[in-house]
Amino acid sequence: MSRELAAAVRNYRRRAGLTQEGLAAASGLSPSVVCKVEQGGEVRVDTLHALARGLGVPTSALFTTEALEPVVGDEANQRYLVELRGALMPPVGLSGPVPGTADPPDLSAVLKEIGAGYSLYQADRYDSVAKKLPGMLRATAAAAALLTDEDPQRVAEARSRCLLLTGSYLTQVRQYDLAYYALAEGIRVAGEVGDTFVAATGVGAMCWLLLRQERFDESEQLAAATALTIEPRFSGATPAELALWGDLSLRMAAAAVRNNRPDVAREARRMASTAAGALGTEYTDNEYRRSTFGPVTAEMKAVEDLSVLGDARGVLRRSDDGLLSPGAVGHYGRPSPNNWNRHRLDVAKAHAALGSHQEAMDELTALRRTSPEWLKHQTMARHVMSDILRRRKRTLTRDMREMAAHLAVVG
Template sequence: MTDHLTIGERVAWYRRRRGQSQEVLAGLVGRTVDWLSKVENDRIELDRLSVIKSLAVALDVSLGDLLSEPSLLEWTPESGDRTVPALRAAITDYRQLSPLLSLVEAHEPASLSELQAEIADIWDAYQESRYGLVIRRLPTLLTEAQHAARTYDGDEQLRAQALLGQAYHAAATILVKIGEADLAWIAAERGLTHAQNSGDQIVTASLFRSVTHALLATGRYDAATHLTSDVTGLLDGQLGGASPALLSVHGTLLLAGSMAAARAEDRSTVRAFLAEADQSARRLGGDANHVWTAFGPTNVAIHRVATAIELGDVQVAVDIGPDLDTSALPIERRARHGLAVAQAFSMWNRTEQALDAMLAVERIAPEQLRHHFLSRQLVLSWIRRQRGKPSRPLADLARRLHVA
């Protein structure tokens, strides 16, 4: 019902459904009636998640209700015609609740090397922003990995548990991206259980990153910040002779935590997390992609831009973001940074530069652009700002994003 509304228009829609006056809602979020009126009429753009979250709390709706993140994945040759519902069925299969409910499989489990190769392929596809392919292959992978974890024993079972944890990690990551935050939480929780059962430190730490992202997606910024502090605190004593993989996972945990702290408007914690991540990146010696983290100095710089946007430091983001060379990173990271640059230009009222940045993202990662709430909200806000007809490039992009 609210898919084609801006965030401000959605605030007005939910406020009226709640029977609240503008005076009441403005008071609940510590703002003036004039400010709220301008928000609801798109004369002030809601471009910080911390502010959007405060409105969601006051309206007693989820963050996703105001962002209107879709989970409708377009059918493509790579996705086929069974997408998110098939993945939801695999994750919520009742037979996972207890070994007593497991059915006897008619076939032998896949070899552990085959499962590892499939997991690597899915993570590679994710980093290439091929969302349809990832969603199509995950249900089968989860089913096969569960079968392996139930069937193997001894050391092989421990390895199978770790692989199942990695499969759930991939599921949680893509589900956050397409707006299925609650299902992502279930996948992250299940994955963490299997990772801990395996005793694999790297996989377990990676799953904590999934939990952090799931908390971020549901607007639980303080909890995500505290989780980052707790987990990195546990890892700190093991970093003396840490492997590149552990340094990378530790660093990406801190980067996720920096975003949580920024959305909680905790500047000192943002600085602390970024400084610690920068130390891990320097120890790593350069950009890398251990355990599909894309971690290194460039990813730290990307998060300096992203956290500056969340904190409202637009000048910092505009000064750093456009000139940051991300060409050596996976497409997913390059595209997400490109969206951040578009957001920074938009906040600076440089719509043409923002549109150019978004079109550059579309050229390398069209699926990622279509499924990110930010791209749709920016395009909607640009169209609303136009006094006449929108430009042809903007109108065409709006049609491709299904917002006009």
């Protein structure tokens, strides 16, 4: 952590009239953690959330702009992304993008391929998605450039959906600058032909990207403005419209709770619950987003708030109860794999925080069994495993050693 960020925490503490011990008590942290932060030591973002709550300021107030540290170990990803990067961002000359040699594509076949790509993405088959994306990007770019006899609206739909899938994939694998470019282009293409629904799905993905970049203010404001624009008339809204509005409400709440804005988060959660109640069951948009929203998803995200707030007992109390009980999930429908996996990762984090290492390992092992590729890309999973390794007094079990290797965590 930088000296400037350390100074910001120290100055806010003094302004609040708190000692290090007082800030530790208000934040639910140990005094040694506060001391480490103010000395410029490395610290996790969830610790900064806790400090912001203790100081009564938005989390974003503690972030500062600094010179970047050298990036180490990303050479392989750069090589793996060469083809995708070229398809997404072709060379630009004096006359604009250098034209490719692609023939006019069969747009129906391309749209079918994009749909298959979304299904692969939801199934966490990221290698397969990555291999498909360059061809789909080139095909939709050729269709947009040539247009021939195709309907411009249909061409724009194919191009925007392909770009939004690309942006979502790149966000998942933490290639954020590339992801931003893909999402911004997808939103622009859909907006230019007046396809507000597809553009708004892209905004939802953009909010997720901003959240991962810790741009909480912007994520919350973008989600709120877009939700206001597309707010449906509940009496005549389609399930897809309700799900999209509810999803944007979840994005707003996620950003607000991380930014220490509990009142905004509560209102956004209320909006999401209203949409979920109107749907009645989990709804999956199989045409555009391949994502799921409903009562179970809304409840999982409310439990996620407790995880962000460090309420491990609250997470465990609600994790398998009410709408998240097996019977309720069977009745209302199962949420998307990514959302369900995130929920179980919150459960693992809660067990680890309370010292229940075997229970945390059980959750991680189950996630590795069902979603090994997804798990590899989760920073929280590495943090949970690191905590287990650090606190474990006895010899590590075989499962612990194998999980540490899977997540590339060194004790």
